[in-house]
Amino acid sequence: MSTQIKKKPWNRVDLPVYSISSKGNEYDNMNIITYASAVSMKPKRFICAVYKNTKTLENVRSDGQFVLQILSDNQYALVRLLGKQSGNKINKIERLNKRNLLSEWNGFSILKEALAVMEMKIINEIDGGDHVCFLCDVVAYKNLNDGNELTLNILSDKKIISI
Numbered sequence: 001m002s003t004q005i006k007k008k009p010w011n012r013v014d015l016p017v018y019s020i021s022s023k024g025n026e027y028d029n030m031n032i033i034t035y036a037s038a039v040s041m042k043p044k045r046f047i048c049a050v051y052k053n054t055k056t057l058e059n060v061r062s063d064g065q066f067v068l069q070i071l072s073d074n075q076y077a078l079v080r081l082l083g084k085q086s087g088n089k090i091n092k093i094e095r096l097n098k099r100n101l102l103s104e105w106n107g108f109s110i111l112k113e114a115l116a117v118m119e120m121k122i123i124n125e126i127d128g129g130d131h132v133c134f135l136c137d138v139v140a141y142k143n144l145n146d147g148n149e150l151t152l153n154i155l156s157d158k159k160i161i162s163i
Contacts, residue, residue, distance in 0.1 A: 075150055080160065
C-alpha cells in the first residue's frame, strides 16, 4: 500500500503553512495556521481557522484584524516556537525579536523571511469545533521574498509533525 493511501483523506493534500501575527491588549502574538483558504476573488476573502483557547484567538477577536503570513520552506524550525508553544505562557514576539527575525508592516510584527503577508479584516465568525473560523477581507498585501512555501509534507519530513 502506498504512503498516500495510508494517509487520512484530509492529509493527502499538501497544505501550505502560514503564521498569524495578531495584536493584543497585553502583548502581540504569532502562531501557526494551516487551515486557511481563499474563498472569493472579488472581494478577495479568506477563511482562517484559529484554535480555541489560544492567545491568537483572544487577540484577533479583540482587534478584529490580523496578518496572515505565507511561510518560506526555510522557516520550518519556527513551527516549534509558533505552533508547539502557547502564547498564553510565553511571549513569542519577544523571543523572535531577540533572534532579529521580525520587521514591521502596517503596525504588525511580521517575519522578515516570510514569502508574503496579507492584512485581514474579520467580517464574520463561525464555530468550527476545536477551531473558530474567521471570514476575512484582504485589506492589504505585500510580497516580501522569492522562494517556496513551507508545507505540511516538509514539516513531516523534518519530523516536526506527523500526518
